[in-house]
Amino acid sequence: MSIYYKLVFGVLVTEIVMFSILALPLPTKIRKPLTLMLIRPFLNDVIQVAIKCMLAFVALLFVDSVNRLYTVQQELEAVNPASSFSGNRMEVLSRKFFAQRNMYLTGITLFLTFVVVRTFNLVRELLQLKDRYQMASPDYDTSGEEKRNAELKKELEAQIAERDAEIQRLQEKAAALEKEI
Template sequence: MTIYYSLTFMLLISEMVTFCVIVAPLPHAVRKRFFRFLSESPLVAKLAYGVKIAFIFVAILFVDAFQRMLRVTAEADVAKGGGAGMQDVRTETNFASRKFYSQRNTYLTGFCLFLSLVLTRTFYILLDLVHTQEEYAKLKQETAKSSRGQIASQDQAKQVEELKKKLAAAEEKTRDYDIVKKQAEQNAKEYDRLASELNAVNGDLSDKRKD
């Protein structure tokens, strides 16, 4: 295997490891920190830029390997059709090995490109999931605070209603007291009037007795 296909194989292994790491069942706090580091770190951004350039070369290798596979397959078919060229075992082995290597390189580069697309899409889906979970947690906290505020406001409303009832009862008692007070004053005035009249009558009787 040549050096560039060896590097492609190493890139494929790194993609597989990265995919296993990001889809692993990590705790929410660890996953949030990990994805925040991957999405906000400048070092990761530079590394991702270099990997994108590497994938451009992998795409070129894929096109070259695919064309070579088609060419080797066509040459093998022509050789089989001729019949005379395929009598030699070395020639047949040479065609078989060339076909195998061309297919291997095609599948290697193709699967590397395909896994890069899957890895990128999976990363952004999980990143959106982390953001959605954060927004859900914030919304849940705000809802809990608002519900507590509503409960507190309901309690305050109940207290206000109770105070209004107590105030109304106190006002009724005050009105009853005023009524009783007025009645007492009227009774006192009436008593004074009757006492004055009684005193006047008693005074007249005493004057008549003296006469």
């Protein structure tokens, strides 16, 4: 396998990993930071241009592999079928195998690129809709802060009421002691 097909295979493995991460049924608390972490590098303009160039290169390799497969198929039909186990026929069959392998490798890489982009957009849209829904719902609390603030207010009011009751009791006791004196 030549170096550029090894690079295409690396891209394919990376896309498989990204798609697997995006397709996992994770809770929103984990999925949102993970999705934001995955998108952060792709927001850079230089990286976007590099990705587009890489996709164009893979598309060219796909077209080349389809063309090569067609050429090898024509050669295979031209080889004398009577000598089915000749060295020439085996060599042509071998080239056909490599041409098919390269075509499938580049084709699935292009296909998975579009699938990953679409899946990522769906996940991002889902997270945005969840955020809008949570903000619109009346029992929305910003990561538990409002709930904690309400609990602290209740605790503070209880302490104030307790302190006022203690002050009232001490004032009554002081008034009783004044009457005795």
